[in-house]
Amino acid sequence: MACHIDKEHTHLHVVFNNTNCIDGRTFETHENRRTTKQDRSFQKLMNITDEVCKRHHLFVIERPEMGKGKSHWEWDMTRQGLSWKAKLKYAIDQVIKVSENFEDFLAKCADFGVLVEYDPDHKIDLKFMLAEQKERNPRARFTRARTLGWFYETEQIKKRIAQYIGGMMYVPRIKVKVITPKAEENKFIRDAIDRENMKLTSKAINILTKYGVTADEAKIAAVSAFSERVKLVQELNTLAKEIRECEEKVELIKKLREVRPYHEEFKALEGRKKEKYKKDHSGSLQEYYDLTQEILKWYPNGHTPTAENLEKKIEVLTAQRSQKNAEYKAADQKARELSEASREIEEFLRQEQRRDQQKKRNRNDLE
Template sequence: MAISKIKTRHASEGRSIAAVLKDRLDYDKNPEKTDGGLLVTGYQCDPETAWQEFTVSKQIYTATTGRRRAPDQDVISYLLIQSFEPGTITPENANKLGYKLALEFTGGQHQFIVATHIDRHHIHNHIEFNSTTLDCSHKFNNVRNSFIPLRKANDRICQEFGLSIIEEPKEKGKHYAEWKATKMGKSWKAQLRQTIDRVLPKVKTFDEFLDAMRQEGYEIVQSKKFLKFRAQGQERFTRSKTLGADYTLEALCDRIRKTQLPKKKKVNLQKDTRINLLMDIQARLQGRGPGLERWMKIHNLKEAAKTLNYLTEHGITEYDVLAARAEAAAADFDAVSTSIKHMEHRMEQIAALKTHIINYAKTRDTYATYRRTKAADKPAFRTAHEAEILLHEAAKRAFDAQGVKKLPTVKILQAEYTELLTKKKAAYEDYKRLRQENQELQAVKSNVDSLLQIQQEEKKEQKKEQEKNR
C-alpha cells in the first residue's frame, strides 16, 4: 500500500524565495537518495533549473497581479510525500506512480518534480510542486481537507499499479492529550492495544482472553454490545471500540477465531479440464467434510451462490472455458487501460505545448534581442530580462523533448485535445464495464480453484486412509 500526505512550504524571513526553493529542491533531488539523480523527473520544468523556474513564475505573478503576502503566510510550493510498503514496488514504478498522482492532483496546471528516494528501507517519493500556476495568473487552491482528494487519487492510482490500499482508515484522529500522552509513553490506550496484541495470539477462546487480561491487571466490564478495560491507576474505563476497528468486541472475537484456523498448505493443483463445474460445485456444497467447512469459513454460502449463479448464467461448464475467459477479460481490461494511458499522455503533451507556445510567442522578440546582444553586454541584458528568457528557453527545451520541428497553432492543438477527450470518455465507459467483468471472472475462477483444491486434498486424504486400512 502507499501512504500520502501534503505539506506547505513557506517563504522565509530574511532569505530570498529563490534561496529557499533551491535548498528544498536540492534536498529532494539529492543524488545519494535518488540513484545518482536517475529517479528524478519533472513536469513543465527541468529538474536542474526548477528552483529558478519556480522563482521566475512568482516574479511574473507578483508583477501582473500586484499581490504580495508576508513570508509566514506566503506558500511558495507544496510537498507531497508518498511512501510505499517495502518490497511492493520498484523505484522506477514508484516514480511513475508519483508523477501520475502529482499530475492529477494539480490538474496539470503546476510545475512539479518527482524525486524517488531509495535510501531508506521503504521507497518514498518527494513531490514538490509550484504553488503558482503555469500561466502565472493565480496560485494553487489548497482547500480544507485537501488530503481527502489526495488520498482518493492516491488509492485509485495505486490500484491501477496493482498495489493494495487501506479500504477504510481504522483509527480516528487522536485528541491532543491522547497524542501527547502516547508520545510520552503514558497513554492508557496505547498500553491497552499493546497488551491485547500480545495476549490474543496465545488464547484459544474469548473467555481465556478475558482471564489473560485480568492477569495483566485489567478490570473488565462486558455486555452484549461493548467491552471496557481499566488498568491499575487508571481513572476511567476505556471502551475497546475506541482503540480502533480491530478492537471492537466483534473484531476481537474474530481475531481469536482466526488464530485457531489451520494454516493453508500449498498444493500443486492439477485440474480435470473435463469436469462439469456446475455439477461438481453443487455436489461439493451439498456434501460435508473438513475441507468444505474451512472453505465456508473463508468464503460463506453467499459467495458460493454467486459463483454458481455466474457459471449458470454464462453457460460455463468446463474449467478450460472459465480459464480462457478469465485470461481474455484480463487482456481486454489491460488493453483499454493502456489505450486510456496513451491518450492521457498525449493530452498532457498538448496541454504543455499550448502553454509553451504562448510563452514562446510572448518572449520571442526579447530572446531575439538577447541573441543579437554583444557578448560583453549579455549578462546584464539577461539579468534585466531573466523571467522572459527562462520562459523562452523552457519552451524550446519542451519542443526539443517532444521532437516538434514546426509549431502547430493553439487552435489545432485544442481541436486534437477535444477529440482525445471525447475518445477518452468513450473508452472510460468500456474501462468500467471491462473492469467489472474482469473482477467478476477473477473472483469466480479463484473460488473454483479453491474448491477444486479442496477436492484434490480430500482425495489424497481418502487414499491415505485406504492405504492404512489395507
C-alpha cells in the first residue's frame, strides 16, 4: 500500500502485480470473477483499506455505490470538455432544476436535447441519450441511468426534484449565504446578510448584462456556451492534428532533399561504377527510396509541395489555433460565469420567497 497527503485529502493506493508470472493470467481472471460482490477480491481490498482508514481516523466512503469510477481516458475527455457523459449529466441536471415532478421531467428532457426511455415495469427502467449523439451516430445506444451514477436513478431524480422545489437542494460552490428564519432575528445581522446577498446578486446581474441575457435566459445561454466550448475543443484538436501532420511532412521532405543528390548521382553512373556506388551508398539510396514511398502516401499524384510552403501553412494554422484558443477561453469563461450567476440569482430569489412566507406566517400568528 502507498499513502500520500500532497492532495486536498489523503490518498491511499493498493499496488499489486496484475499478471500472474506463472500462468500469465490476470488478477481479474483469477480472483475477481466470483458469484457475489462480497466474495470478489477487489471488494476485499476495499474492505482492508477502509479498516486501515478507520484505524487512523481517516474518512471512509460509506456509500461507494453512489458514485461511478471513471478511466483516465474518460477523465481526460471530461477535462477537455469532450465527454458526452459529462455533457449528458449536465443537461439532466438542468432539466431537474426546471421540473415540477418526474412526469414533467420526462416531458422537458427533449427541450434540453436529451432523449429518454422510461419503463417502470422493467428492471432497467430509465435510460438517457443526447439528441446530438443520436444525430451523429444513428446506431448509438441509450445509457442506463445507473451507468451515470446513483444520483441519476429514478428515485433519486424524484427526490432531487422535490428537494429543489422545496428549496432544500444543495448547489455546489454557491456564494449566497443561506438564511435560516428565526423567531427573533437580530436586525444588524439581517442587514449585513442582506447587503452581502445584494452584492452577490448585483454581480450576477452585471454578468448577465455583460453577455446581454436575462435571468430567465441564463440557463439556456450557459448550456449554449458549454456546447460552443465543446465545439471549439474539437476544432482545436483538428488544428493540432493538421499542424502535426504538416510538421511530419516538412521533416520528410527535408530528409528527402538531403539524400536526393545520392540518387541523382547514382542514376548518372553506368556499369561497374554504378554497382560500386550502390554498394558504397546503399544506406542513403535505401533511405531515399523509403522516403519517396512515404511521401507518395501523402501525395499519390506526385505533386509534392516544398518544405517552405508547408512551413508557411504551419504558421497560418498556428495563428488560427491561437485565435480559436482565445475563443475557447472566452466561451469557457462565459459558460462558467453564466452558470454561477444563474445559481446565485435563483438562490437569492428562493431566499426572498422563504422570507415572504415567514412574514405571512408571523402575521397570521399575530392575528
